[in-house]
Amino acid sequence: MKIKFIGGAGTVTGSKTLIETNGIRILVDCGLFQGLKALRDLNWHPLPVLPSTIDYVLLTHGHLDHCGWLPRLVAQGFTGKIYCTSPTKDVAKLVLLDSAKIQEEEANKANKEHYSKHEKAEPLYTLQQAEAVLPFFKIVPPDISTNIASDIIATYTSAGHIIGACTITLILEGKTLVFSGDIGRDDDVLMFPPTKPLLADYIFLESTYGNRLHPDLDAKKELENYINTTIEHKGTVIIPGFAVERAQSIMYLIWQLKTEGRIPNVPYILDTPMGASVLDIFLQNMQWHKLSANDCHEMCKMFKIVSEYEQTMRIIEDPQPKVIIAASGMATGGRILSYFEHYIGLEKTTVIMVGYQAEGTRGRRLLEGADEIKIYGNYYNVEAKIVQIEGLSAHGDQQDLVNWLSALKNVPKCIYLVHGENLPADELRIKIQDRYGFNCNVPLIGSEIEI
Structure with a gap:
């Protein structure tokens, strides 16, 4: 063989x-x-x-x-x-x-x-x-x-x-x-x-x-701190999320924080059409995960789920503080790049990395402290705060x-x-x-x- x-x-x-x-x-x-x-x-x-x-x-x-x-x-x-x-x-x-x-x-x-x-x-x-x-x-x-x-x-x-x-x-x-x-x-x-x-x-x-070894830290608490600090400074939180499972995990933790009154009442947005569709797969396959059907439905109610690119552009142009989960998780393509084009150069932006970042990806370069990143042929200065929550891998x-x-x-x-x-x-x-x-x-x- x-x-x-x-x-x-x-x-x-x-x-x-x-x-x-x-x-x-x-x-x-x-x-x-x-x-x-x-x-x-x-x-x-x-x-x-x-x-x-x-x-x-x-x-x-x-x-x-x-x-x-x-x-x-x-x-x-x-x-x-x-x-x-x-x-x-x-x-x-x-x-x-x-x-x-x-x-x-x-x-x-x-x-x-x-x-x-x-x-x-x-x-x-x-x-x-x-x-x-x-x-x-x-x-x-x-x-x-x-x-x-x-x-x-x-x-x-x-x-x-x-x-x-x-x-x-x-x-x-x-x-x-x-x-x-x-x-x-x-x-x-x-x-x-x-x-x-x-x-x-x-x-x-x-x-x-x-x-x-994943750090023995409370990922939910880290998420709470980053969201609250950024919103206090009237900034935007951007989370590059793998549309399958990580996006749902982050949504679940954010929903818990909101239900417990630990994060503010600002727009919470899931901007990955695929991530929204994965929620349907979760509902159809309850035996494969820990979420109850009720939790799934309640969690989804909290988020504005975006499917059309025109909606993405309206969100980008809206100056109010917000929290956005968008694909892709390693920032190799997808909607996240449109957000980066607008927000990566703003000091009050926080980008939270929540999964493995492979060699050569934008996500990896950001974690390693890149001063600029290339998107669609153009270079953008990185002024945003780049952080990582390893406990969400x-x-x-x-x-x-x-x-x-x-x-x-x-x-x-x-x-x-x-x-x-x-x-x-x-x-x-x-x-x-x-x-x-x-x-x-x-x-x-x-x-x-x-x-």
């Missing part, structure tokens, strides 16, 4: 792991590269095998860095099945259509304003190509073994992280392979703790926060990742640490070896192993 790390190795984006077994090809996740230009350029490169020769895609969850390359895969000849849970199918549909729409809009804007380096800017894929993916989805129930091919059994178990997210256990050639996907936190605001694996010969474990930290291995009844032959930058992955390798004595390896992108 051969396993090739096409993406999500040495980086937290572009997750793609190719399995070749007995003439069958399986791709675990099919994500988009984000951040550094060298990585983004890989989105335009062909896969090392023809998409038409891939039989199955197994999706761990619906985030863009795990499903965002599917339109390219289908456009280049893939005709197999895409296995995932029901909420993941719904989330992936929203994510892919939103991604295509943003890429089309940005290509049109680049051509209209002539800031592209290319003679004609093209979207990575179109809305039509994103829609072409949808018929290939095949839903699998959680916790029940599914025969995806002769002698290949897949079992999806909850990984926390976001709604529908799962770890995938594959049994093939008499071996048990466990693909963690993104592991959620043991104490997440909305999601249940991830299910730990019991048996595995080989584990492919994410390592996003492999070298960090949807990823488990080093301790969560190490503990996730604690229920294993056997010693795996190897644990491959993926979906992490090299330093965090290597520090997690040392931690796991120190605690369990397990053999660990940090694969390089493009590398291949035989098992």
